[in-house]
Amino acid sequence: MDGALTFLGIETSCDDTAAAVVRSVPGGPGAILSSVVLGQAALHAAFGGVVPEIAARAHAEKADLAVEAALAQAGTGLGALDGIAVTSGPGLIGGLLAGVMLARGLAAATGLPVIGVNHLAAHALTPRLTEGLAFPYLVLLVSGGHAQFLRAQGTSAFARLGGTIDDAPGEAFDKVAKLLGLPQPGGPSVEAEAAKGDPARFALPRPLLDRPGCELSFSGLKTAVLRARDGLVAAQGGLTEADRADLCAAFQAAVAEVLAEKTRRALAAAGTGALAVAGGVAANGTIRAALQAVAEAAGARFLAPPLALCTDNGAMVAFAGAERWREGAQSGDDLAARPRWPLDAASPAMLGGGKKGAKA
Ligand code: KG4
Ligand code: ZN
Numbered sequence: 001m002d003g004a005l006t007f008l009g010i011e012t013s014c015d016d017t018a019a020a021v022v023r024s025v026p027g028g029p030g031a032i033l034s035s036v037v038l039g040q041a042a043l044h045a046a047f048g049g050v051v052p053e054i055a056a057r058a059h060a061e062k063a064d065l066a067v068e069a070a071l072a073q074a075g076t077g078l079g080a081l082d083g084i085a086v087t088s089g090p091g092l093i094g095g096l097l098a099g100v101m102l103a104r105g106l107a108a109a110t111g112l113p114v115i116g117v118n119h120l121a122a123h124a125l126t127p128r129l130t131e132g133l134a135f136p137y138l139v140l141l142v143s144g145g146h147a148q149f150l151r152a153q154g155t156s157a158f159a160r161l162g163g164t165i166d167d168a169p170g171e172a173f174d175k176v177a178k179l180l181g182l183p184q185p186g187g188p189s190v191e192a193e194a195a196k197g198d199p200a201r202f203a204l205p206r207p208l209l210d211r212p213g214c215e216l217s218f219s220g221l222k223t224a225v226l227r228a229r230d231g232l233v234a235a236q237g238g239l240t241e242a243d244r245a246d247l248c249a250a251f252q253a254a255v256a257e258v259l260a261e262k263t264r265r266a267l268a269a270a271g272t273g274a275l276a277v278a279g280g281v282a283a284n285g286t287i288r289a290a291l292q293a294v295a296e297a298a299g300a301r302f303l304a305p306p307l308a309l310c311t312d313n314g315a316m317v318a319f320a321g322a323e324r325w326r327e328g329a330q331s332g333d334d335l336a337a338r339p340r341w342p343l344d345a346a347s348p349a350m351l352g353g354g355k356k357g358a359k360a
Contacts (some may be wrong), residue, residue: 005326006033008106010067011319012059012099013091013119015040015050015144019066021074021081024322029132034073035308035315036066041185048178056094063102070314073303078110083331085321085348088116089338091145100293103360104335113331114319120343122316123278124152127303129319136302138270140263140291143279144170144185149214149266152276155323160344161266162214169255170281172218176225176251180244190248191284197242197249202228204254214266216258225251234255252286267298276303282310303352 003026011018020035026117040058044050071077086103089096127133138161148163156342164274169177170187177186180194194264203222207217225247232243239247267275275295281287289305295302307314 005322006080007318007322008081008084008208009314009321010086010099010103011312011314011317012063012095013087014147014312015044016312017059017062018312018314019070020318021070021076021319022315024319027132030129030319032315033135034070036069036311037313038062038066045184052092052094054093056098059090059095059098083113083115083321083325085115085117085317087119087317088335089118089341090252091119091339093337093339098133100335100337109203113325115324115329116332116335117317117320118341118343120146122320123148123318124158125323126278126305126309127276128317129316130305131303133274133303136272137274137276138267138272138275139278141279142169144168147216155327158343161269164216164218166219167218169218172222173210175222179226179229180247180268187280189283190252191331193245193248194252195247199249199253201246203251206251206254214262216262221254256287256290259287260294263291264294267300274301276302280311283307
């Protein structure tokens with residue numbers, strides 16, 4: 001017995017219905033036996049953001065199909081599993097309920113343990129899944145619903161060093177895309193436009209850079225893009241291709257610069273020899289490069305998961321569930337969805353709720 005555990009992971013907290021089977025060994029990286037992600041982008045495209053009711057219905061319709069496909073691709077039956085992990089929070093309540101009910105049903109039918117996983121912890125533990133990174137390390141979690149610096153100290157021990165006081169960066173990318181008429185999700189479309197643009201043409205603000213600490217803010221930056229767009233439209237009746245590309249480049253450069261400087265401070269405060277990024281925004285090449293430079297300057301190791309593991313997926317949930325189970329987590333036969341679930345209970349609660357649900 002080598003302590004290996006095979007877990008099914010189910011993820012339905014936002015707009016991706018995902019399931020995966022992962023085999024993990026103590027302390028080492030995990031092996032992803034299958035990972036299925038059924039995105040909902042097409043369902044929400046007409047609304048310029050995630051519509052919670054539509055998301056919940058789609059999760060309820062597709063979650064069992066995702067599980068079936070994940071088991072088939074892994075060549076595993078339910079009987080070969082050691083446990084079932086499911087994202088039980090934070091996120092949109094309807095989607096969380098769909099996943100939790102499915103997981104509880106499967107657990108009741110098979111007798112397997114069911115482990116409720118914190119979605120943010122799953123993102124934050126991804127460098128252990130991919131590389132077996134040892135604690136402690138600093139994680140910058142940047143997604144459509146979240147932005148925070150976490151000192152990862154154990155599978156459920158995270159100290160929050162700072163985070164956004166308003167929008168999440170992915171949310172800002174999505175809003176900027178919307179106001180420039182680019183497709184959702186905004187991150188990839190803004191990044192593609194930015195590659196053709198001049199980041200120096202528009203002078204956008206660098207929010208909170210002049211204040212000490214690691215807090216972040218992105219809503220003023222988005223408003224600055226809106227004003228610049230309106231100025232161009234008023235002056236010339238519309239936007240040229242170059243205007244759009246330059247605005248995207250300027251916005252992306254501002255986000256990258258702010259994240260880099262705040263990360264430099266967080267790394268110094270955390271005192272760890274490794275920096276890991278997680279969340280959908282970590283897929284951005286310019287932002288990754290800026291963060292990598294910060295890590296190198298501090299002599300710290302830099303870890304960025306492969307793109308498919310940056311965005312929401314079931315593998316990170318399966319892995320986090322296995323790690324928690326190995327450490328003695330109880331089976332949640334009465335597991336409940338938890339829309340708000342801060343990772344660091346000792347930190348003050350975050351204000352506001354993003355378009356992707358409550359911010360933890
Ligand atoms: O982690 P994730 O899949 O979902 C959660 O929000 O939990 O992150 C999705 C977010 C979206 O806001 C999307 O626009 C952003 O990540 N994103 C990006 C890029 N790819 C995805 N932002 C910037 N650049 C990208 N290449
Ligand atoms: Zn996420």
